[in-house]
Amino acid sequence: MxxxxxxxxxxxxxxxxxxxxxxxxxxxxxxxxxxxxxxxxxxxxxxxxxxxxxxxxxxxxxxxxxxxxxxxxxxxxxxxxxxxxxxxxxxxxxxxxxxxxxxxxxxxxxxxxxxxxxxxxxxxxxxxxxxxxxxxxxxxxxPDTANWLDLRSVLVAWKDTTEARRAIADSLPLLRKAKYVTVAEIVEAGDSRPAAVLRVRDVAAWLARHGVTATELVPEKHGAATDQLDKIAADIGAGVIVAGAYGHSRFRELILGGMTQHLITQTTRCVLLSH
CATH class of the missing domain: 3.40.50.620 (HUPs)
Structure with a gap:
């Protein structure tokens, strides 16, 4: 592709x-x-x-x-x-x-x-x-502040959903051009970290079969997902975030989830989204 x-x-x-x-x-x-x-x-x-x-x-x-x-x-x-x-x-x-x-x-x-x-x-x-x-x-x-498409470090914001699977498949060409790729899942309330680690490991293995070497990351701490994602992106110097786009409204699906809304309004880095 x-x-x-x-x-x-x-x-x-x-x-x-x-x-x-x-x-x-x-x-x-x-x-x-x-x-x-x-x-x-x-x-x-x-x-x-x-x-x-x-x-x-x-x-x-x-x-x-x-x-x-x-x-x-x-x-x-x-x-x-x-x-x-x-x-x-x-x-x-x-x-x-x-x-x-x-x-x-x-x-x-x-x-x-x-x-x-x-x-x-x-x-x-x-x-x-x-x-x-x-x-x-x-x-x-x-964002208007992005002077170039920085592929030195790309963050895949993983969530075990249809949208995230589409996003990572759609981003494969970019991921192959990236110097470093990190796949991270933020553990949400009611979920277990060991299960998230297994999911991220599967995704990293899938990427490896497509010629992309990725680092796995599942934070220990809990907290607001947007804050955690921003911190991870800052820590690894991500120039691009890859994520699924989520909507809550079944009527035209134009009411976005909190994470998707955050990603399209933040002004720090480029974001590749798929729905």
């Missing part, structure tokens, strides 16, 4: 440099093509009017969006030029999440920015939680 096509989602109102750099580095490492994608929908103001004045307002708004999308295309092409096997640009005047989810079929991996705790505008940006829960593709969340 490899990454043959990487899709990078550009935002109209957020910095894009970090995610473009990550997409370019992935293209170089895997001799992959890169598809740049951007979309936005005109959002009428609260004082929206009607008639000719309304149509003029819509026309002006859409013209501004087209201009901004054209600027993003130029930024995309300039950033990945001579770095990818091929480059392609896709854009639309549409709701960003809807358009990107439709186009995700062409990619092996989607690169996106992180997500703030503030409410996002569905007219202007595709939230990473929507992408990871609905795209059917792994999502690499790249």
């Amino acid at each position: 490899t990454y043959a096509t990487v899709m990078v989602n550009l935002a109209l109102d957020q910095p894009n440099e970090a995610r473009l750099e990550a997409a370019g580095q992935i293209a170089e490492k895997f001799d992959a093509g890169v598809v740049g994608i951007a979309a936005s929908q005109f959002s009428p103001p609260l004082y929206f009017t009607s008639g000719e004045q309304a149509q003029n307002l819509i026309d002006q708004g859409q013209a501004a969006l087209k201009k901004r999308i054209s600027e993003l295309e130029a930024q995309f092409r300039g950033s990945v030029k001579n770095r990818a096997k091929f480059i392609e640009w896709r854009s639309a005047i549409d709701f960003p999440a809807r358009f990107i989810l439709q186009q995700a079929r062409c990619a092996d991996l989607i690169v996106s920015g992180g997500h703030s705790d503030a409410l996002s505008d569905p007219f202007a940006m595709a939230s990473p939680k929507e992408l990871v829960m609905q795209a059917g593709r792994p999502l690499l969340v790249v």
Whole structure:
């Protein structure tokens, strides 16, 4: 397995440099093509009017969006030029999440920015939680502070679930490029540490059969899972975390679990998520 096509989602109102750099580095490492994608929908103001004045307002708004999308295309092409096997640009005047989810079929991996705790505008940006829960593709969340895709140390946040199994399989190409890989499971209330040790040992053995040497880690101490994961990541100098993405809502599955929400909002390191 490899990454043959990487899709990078550009935002109209957020910095894009970090995610473009990550997409370019992935293209170089895997001799992959890169598809740049951007979309936005005109959002009428609260004082929206009607008639000719309304149509003029819509026309002006859409013209501004087209201009901004054209600027993003130029930024995309300039950033990945001579770095990818091929480059392609896709854009639309549409709701960003809807358009990107439709186009995700062409990619092996989607690169996106992180997500703030503030409410996002569905007219202007595709939230990473929507992408990871609905795209059917792994999502690499790249914080704006990430200057490069640091694969010197990668942390696999293991949990014996379908989502974690998909995430580790989806991340195999990256794990093979990593210098050090650590598989860690945080023991939750009601579970036993010896059982967690056996699970992590199985995962490390599975990785070894795929050419990845991994260190096993199951902390002795109990505590908040997010705090423990952050401490482990800091202790091993992880540049990337691999994890399953979990949702609690059966209605569109957009209400994320606490760990997943934490991972897409943290600003320290890149995170590869699969659902």
